[in-house]
Amino acid sequence: MPRLSAAHRHRVGFTLNGKPVAVEAEPRLLATDALRHGLGATGTHVGCEHGVCGACTVLIDGAPARACLTLAVQLEGREVTTVEGLAPAQDRLSVLQAAFRRHHALQCGFCTAGILISLEAFLREQPEPSEQALREVVGGHLCRCTGYTPIIAAAREAAALLRQASQSTAAEPLDV
Numbered sequence: 001m002p003r004l005s006a007a008h009r010h011r012v013g014f015t016l017n018g019k020p021v022a023v024e025a026e027p028r029l030l031a032t033d034a035l036r037h038g039l040g041a042t043g044t045h046v047g048c049e050h051g052v053c054g055a056c057t058v059l060i061d062g063a064p065a066r067a068c069l070t071l072a073v074q075l076e077g078r079e080v081t082t083v084e085g086l087a088p089a090q091d092r093l094s095v096l097q098a099a100f101r102r103h104h105a106l107q108c109g110f111c112t113a114g115i116l117i118s119l120e121a122f123l124r125e126q127p128e129p130s131e132q133a134l135r136e137v138v139g140g141h142l143c144r145c146t147g148y149t150p151i152i153a154a155a156r157e158a159a160a161l162l163r164q165a166s167q168s169t170a171a172e173p174l175d176v
Contacts (some may be wrong), residue, residue: 011024013076016035016080017080022071031075055110083112111142135152
């Protein structure tokens with residue numbers, strides 16, 4: 001397909017991981033391409049490009065969405081969180097990320113970003129999830145390496161730690 005002229009490109013402004021960003025996008029540009037190639041958010045992986053594998057999952061206004069099924073122009077004015085935005089600081093992992101690390105819940109890591117994003121959103125909504133509910137969330141992602149068992153263990157631990165932190169009266173953040 002020929003590249004469209006500048007007149008056919010749009011400036012798309014949105015918030016990415018808490019910071020305002022803008023990218024030039026042709027109407028057909030996918031959010032995955034805008035994030036990875038336009039903005040350097042390479043944690044958003046491109047797998048099947050059909051919304052099936054879940055590797056490209058990001059949060060759009062707090063809700064999980066498949067970036068390979070979203071056009072970049074649809075991000076205008078929205079708040080987008082990628083796996084890069086989950087950590088509370090550059091040198092600290094989130095509670096969920098640290099639990100994944102402790103439980104060896106990743107091997108090749110290709111699916112991990114999407115799974116982390118989906119679980120992050122789910123645990124905010126369901127602080128006391130059942131194992132079956134966690135399996136349903138993770139079941140929306142394809143992982144060929146882990147067998148999902150360590151992922152579920154990590155999610156359960158993270159849920160417990162997050163509940164503990166929310167019940168704590170200490171003003172200090174939970175150390176992971």
